Amino acid sequence: MESTHVTDAAAAVRQARFGSLPPRIRHEDMVEEKAATANDPARYAFNPEASWRSFSCLAADLGL
Known part of the structure; x- marks a missing residue:
């Protein structure tokens, strides 16, 4: 009885x-809706000067 006390x-x-x-915070208060922006054609254009940033290779990661 003493343990309950x-x-x-x-x-x-x-x-x-x-x-x-x-x-609790409601889901509606945590979400922000924004209109989609127009597609920028230059966004996905190939840029040889910056192409090394997205290069992924195990040998390059290991420094071989």
Whole structure:
């Protein structure tokens, strides 16, 4: 019987120290909707000067 009393006391101490959880944030409050922008044709154009940035090769990663 004493362990229940100790548990209730511990729960009361936790409640006093930490209080309750903050209120939930609704999904609608976390999402921002924006209109899509027009496609930029230069965005996907090939650029030989910058093509090395997207190069992916295991040998290159290992420095071979």
